[in-house]
Amino acid sequence: MNKEIRVRIAPSPSGYLHVGTARMAVCNWLFARHNQGKFILRIEDTDVARSDPQMVEVILESLKWLGLDWDDGPYYQSQRMELYKKYAQILLERNKAYFCYCTPETLKRKREEAAQKKINWVYDRTCLKLSEQEKTELERKNTPKAVRIFIPEGETTFYDIVYKDLKKENKELDDFVILRSDFRPTYNFACVVDDLDMKISHVIRGNDHIANTFKQVLLYRALGAEMPAFAHLPLNLAMDRQKISKRKGAVAITDYRDAGYLPEVMVNFLAISGWSPKDEREIMSREELIQSFSLEGVSQANPIFDMQKLEWMNGEYIRAYDNQKLLDLIIPFLIQENLITSETAKEKREWLLKYILLFKERAKTLKEFAERGKYLFSYDFQYEPKAVSKTFNSIEVADRLNKFAERISSLDDFKKEKIEDALRKLAEELKIEPAPLIHSVRLATTGVSGGPPLFDILELLGKEEVIKRIQKAVEFIQTR
Ligand code: GLU
Numbered sequence: 001m002n003k004e005i006r007v008r009i010a011p012s013p014s015g016y017l018h019v020g021t022a023r024m025a026v027c028n029w030l031f032a033r034h035n036q037g038k039f040i041l042r043i044e045d046t047d048v049a050r051s052d053p054q055m056v057e058v059i060l061e062s063l064k065w066l067g068l069d070w071d072d073g074p075y076y077q078s079q080r081m082e083l084y085k086k087y088a089q090i091l092l093e094r095n096k097a098y099f100c101y102c103t104p105e106t107l108k109r110k111r112e113e114a115a116q117k118k119i120n121w122v123y124d125r126t127c128l129k130l131s132e133q134e135k136t137e138l139e140r141k142n143t144p145k146a147v148r149i150f151i152p153e154g155e156t157t158f159y160d161i162v163y164k165d166l167k168k169e170n171k172e173l174d175d176f177v178i179l180r181s182d183f184r185p186t187y188n189f190a191c192v193v194d195d196l197d198m199k200i201s202h203v204i205r206g207n208d209h210i211a212n213t214f215k216q217v218l219l220y221r222a223l224g225a226e227m228p229a230f231a232h233l234p235l236n237l238a239m240d241r242q243k244i245s246k247r248k249g250a251v252a253i254t255d256y257r258d259a260g261y262l263p264e265v266m267v268n269f270l271a272i273s274g275w276s277p278k279d280e281r282e283i284m285s286r287e288e289l290i291q292s293f294s295l296e297g298v299s300q301a302n303p304i305f306d307m308q309k310l311e312w313m314n315g316e317y318i319r320a321y322d323n324q325k326l327l328d329l330i331i332p333f334l335i336q337e338n339l340i341t342s343e344t345a346k347e348k349r350e351w352l353l354k355y356i357l358l359f360k361e362r363a364k365t366l367k368e369f370a371e372r373g374k375y376l377f378s379y380d381f382q383y384e385p386k387a388v389s390k391t392f393n394s395i396e397v398a399d400r401l402n403k404f405a406e407r408i409s410s411l412d413d414f415k416k417e418k419i420e421d422a423l424r425k426l427a428e429e430l431k432i433e434p435a436p437l438i439h440s441v442r443l444a445t446t447g448v449s450g451g452p453p454l455f456d457i458l459e460l461l462g463k464e465e466v467i468k469r470i471q472k473a474v475e476f477i478q479t480r
Pocket of ligand 1: 009010011012021044191204205209
């Protein structure tokens with residue numbers, strides 16, 4: 001029988017859920033779902049000083065928002081200290097590890113001396129060479145001690161699904177600490193213990209961990225344990241091919257949520273960055289991704305975190321969305337911008353549905369719906385200064401606007417076709433082109449010079465509101 005597929009994501013709660021970690025979560029989750037396996041969540045919080053419980057909340061919230069449901073966990077490493085001690089004990093008993101009584105100061109000094117001589121410092125095994133008597137004396141004095149793994153001579157190799165055969169000379173590694181003097185495990189040790197204890201079958205993580213994997217392989221060997229399969233995925237780079245950083249844009253998944261990206265887009269986008277299905281499709285539903293995802297399709301090249309592609313994809317999803325569902329997603333953004341309240345959202349639902357249709361064709365994010373059409377919610381805008389000098393440039397414009405207001409006041413049916421008809425007829429009578437009249441009505445009613453089709457906007461504003469806005473614009477032009 002084949003072994004059960006069990007994968008995990010193991011974020012450290014020292015920050016938000018980074019897009020890079022989120023991509024690893026997506027790949028692990030897809031791999032688990034594709035193989036009817038289990039996806040496990042483990043919080044690596046042994047570094048108390050750098051772990052923040054609030055960040056744990058944000059990480060869980062981000063994973064939930066992405067829809068990456070976990071089957072097991074969250075496990076907290078901080079609650080599993082006994083387990084790490086137990087495994088360290090096993091290694092000590094098997095002489096695969098030893099106590100190190102060196103003080104941090106001594107180690108620091110030796111490291112600095114080596115750095116001055118420009119030599120790569122590895123632990124000099126002072127404590128491996130201690131006599132029984134010396135050890136007894138140190139113990140008697142209750143000297144704090146860490147546990148170090150003993151690295152044998154030779155080389156360490158492992159097979160990586162993405163990078164194939166990887167090899168390192170053991171002399172490049174040192175007898176690294178696995179348990180600190182306060183019993184806290186180091187990352188590599190806790191990771192191996194947990195991956196074993198959680199029966200992880202595949203470790204899928206960023207290629208920045210390859211160096212760690214050599215150390216972990218040595219730990220599996222020392223424990224005489226079977227290793228999981230490894231797949232190290234190349235990390236995303238920013239558009240300038242440098243590491244993704246806050247300076248260059250959003251790094252936290254919650255930032256993308258708050259900027260109006262859809263969770264299914266983030267999953268789709270992160271899944272296809274660095275991996276592609278055989279047929280090179282880009283827009284893929286969750287089910288399609290689950291069906292096609294495989295580690296074999298992961299390339300060794302670093303994928304670029306292409307913001308334009310992300311925007312494009314978000315726009316495509318928005319256009320394909322059912323209007324009612326889309327509105328539900330947009331409402332929180334409208335509330336946040338103080339354009340509506342949750343009560344008015346219910347009362348104005350029909351109106352809001354028409355409102356979002358004005359922007360649906362071109363929107364790239366949900367947030368844009370709350371930014372682009374503010375003028376439809378209130379009239380406290382300033383006219384765009386450039387447009388004012390171009391469009392509100394004579395008293396004649398005010399006269400024409402007045403005339404247009406008169407015309408529409410007699411319309412019984414305030415529908416866009418009728419409004420357009422009225423405007424074109426007026427232009428004809430005034431012997432002017434419709435365009436300048438359209439521009440001035442747009443500026444008068446929206447404060448800006450561009451946007452969705454004017455007659456749709458006017459219909460949505462309603463007759464009274466349009467007339468009110470035109471009157472205000474007329475006053476504005478007259479007093480300029
Ligand atoms: N806590 C590690 C990280 O966030 C986990 C790495 C791993 O998957 O082993 O990078």
